[in-house]
Amino acid sequence: MVANKIIDHVDEYVRLFIAHAPFLAMATADAHGRADCSPRGDYPGFVKVLDEYTLAIPDRPGNKIADSFRNLAENDGVGLLFLIPGLRETLRVNGRGYATDEPEVLARMQTEASEPELAIVVEVAEAYFHCGRALVRSRLWDPASQALAQELPPAGEIAAAQLKVDINPELLGQSLEEAYRKLY
Amino acid sequence: MTLTQRIVLEHLDRVAEDVLSLTLRGAHGPLARWKPGAHIDLSLPNWLTRQYSLCGDPADREHYRIAVRHERLSRGGSDYIHRYLKAGRELDISLPRNNFPLVPAREYLFLAGGIGITAVVPMLRAAHERGTPARLVYVGRSTATMPFVEQLRSSYGDSVTIVDTEREQRPDLGLLSAGLGPSAVVYCCGPASMIAAAESVFDPGQLHTERFRPARRTFAPNTAFTAVCARSGREVQVPADESLLDALNHAGLPVPSGCREGVCGSCVLTVLEGEPEHRDEIGADRSQVAACVSRSRSPRLVLDL
Numbered sequence A: 001m002v003a004n005k006i007i008d009h010v011d012e013y014v015r016l017f018i019a020h021a022p023f024l025a026m027a028t029a030d031a032h033g034r035a036d037c038s039p040r041g042d043y044p045g046f047v048k049v050l051d052e053y054t055l056a057i058p059d060r061p062g063n064k065i066a067d068s069f070r071n072l073a074e075n076d077g078v079g080l081l082f083l084i085p086g087l088r089e090t091l092r093v094n095g096r097g098y099a100t101d102e103p104e105v106l107a108r109m110q111t112e113a114s115e116p117e118l119a120i121v122v123e124v125a126e127a128y129f130h131c132g133r134a135l136v137r138s139r140l141w142d143p144a145s146q147a148l149a150q151e152l153p154p155a156g157e158i159a160a161a162q163l164k165v166d167i168n169p170e171l172l173g174q175s176l177e178e179a180y181r182k183l184y
Numbered sequence B: 001m002t003l004t005q006r007i008v009l010e011h012l013d014r015v016a017e018d019v020l021s022l023t024l025r026g027a028h029g030p031l032a033r034w035k036p037g038a039h040i041d042l043s044l045p046n047w048l049t050r051q052y053s054l055c056g057d058p059a060d061r062e063h064y065r066i067a068v069r070h071e072r073l074s075r076g077g078s079d080y081i082h083r084y085l086k087a088g089r090e091l092d093i094s095l096p097r098n099n100f101p102l103v104p105a106r107e108y109l110f111l112a113g114g115i116g117i118t119a120v121v122p123m124l125r126a127a128h129e130r131g132t133p134a135r136l137v138y139v140g141r142s143t144a145t146m147p148f149v150e151q152l153r154s155s156y157g158d159s160v161t162i163v164d165t166e167r168e169q170r171p172d173l174g175l176l177s178a179g180l181g182p183s184a185v186v187y188c189c190g191p192a193s194m195i196a197a198a199e200s201v202f203d204p205g206q207l208h209t210e211r212f213r214p215a216r217r218t219f220a221p222n223t224a225f226t227a228v229c230a231r232s233g234r235e236v237q238v239p240a241d242e243s244l245l246d247a248l249n250h251a252g253l254p255v256p257s258g259c260r261e262g263v264c265g266s267c268v269l270t271v272l273e274g275e276p277e278h279r280d281e282i283g284a285d286r287s288q289v290a291a292c293v294s295r296s297r298s299p300r301l302v303l304d305l
């Protein structure tokens, strides 16, 4: 198997990957090492390469970014895993993160006339491509795999059961759909 | 409902520092006709859509030409084009739309700032072909960053003034205005500061402007209203925190969109009754509404939809 080289900066291939990735998972931990991983997504290239050593990730509603911000304030270590639909290889970037409200950074993340209020800047320490075996085994991009989604009850039902509240799961589901309509 | 045209990127040429000219060829034969001032939406592989003025020759039915500046604070449009688009690539574009048409006049003054020159090049050519006196004042920060300078100078000679703001003063618009005949028409395409300067000097009746980005303005707080779709008979509630465009799309009434910030005109709908509250940059009239940004002053807005 080809070993993937770990580099300490954003080269042209890392940049190319980020420019086409609409999704990433972000791992942080607090001062005690309690870890957290959260998803982020938008149009491909929503993560901006500020320079060879720096990325910026916008905050969008629903990202539950507060947890990441709290963690980063205590412990600036951050790990990112980028995915491109249809591509088996993934991109991993590790480094140090901090929150920013720098106008020039936020301006690059404006969508539909609204800007995020905050972004996470990541100073890259390591970047490398991860081989695609996990994605091959998981059949992640195989359209037939989408049938798995049908095996779970609707999200509203799960939420109602977990919250142990006497609320109509369908209404909960509707309000979730409602929230999905307002993405920015 | 949106009619798209498939194109092949025939070639990309650097025409100035940070500016690429893109030549688009129709993938299935001739492209739709257009007139000076028209633009297209270009759909990029990263799902973004961007508007570019057509700057080629309307008589060439096989090709369109656009020019794109690599913006320093790119949100992903110009950066993508400059870094990743290669010749041979197929892409979708919209039909040409024209929010900036060249009206007949006895005399023209064209003011172009930076990449705003793209919209003006075909207008200037058309004016010269008609034999109408036309002047161009083309302002930029250093001639190296300004596309088409040589071509404009050699085609139109003295009627073109190039202003390099690194070395020269900005043009005195008051002086230019004083030199114009009473029936002259002024076209201005450039950054917000240039448009503001033109608006402070020229009469609104004689000035036509086009912006790349919406001006920062503040509006009265949003209110909810009902969109009545006359053709389908449907009524759609538009809450205060949702755009008319989103509300219609979510209700299953497809309305095309491009910029989603009131500059491109792709989402413009016909208003049959009610009073739209215009927030667009394309100068929609009483009988139109740009669904992406504009709202309604009346509780009901009846649309031809």
Ligand code: FES
Pocket: B256, B257, B258, B259, B260, B261, B262, B263, B264, B265, B266, B267, B268, B280, B290, B291, B292, B293
């Ligand atoms: S989508 Fe461009 S004006 Fe509405």
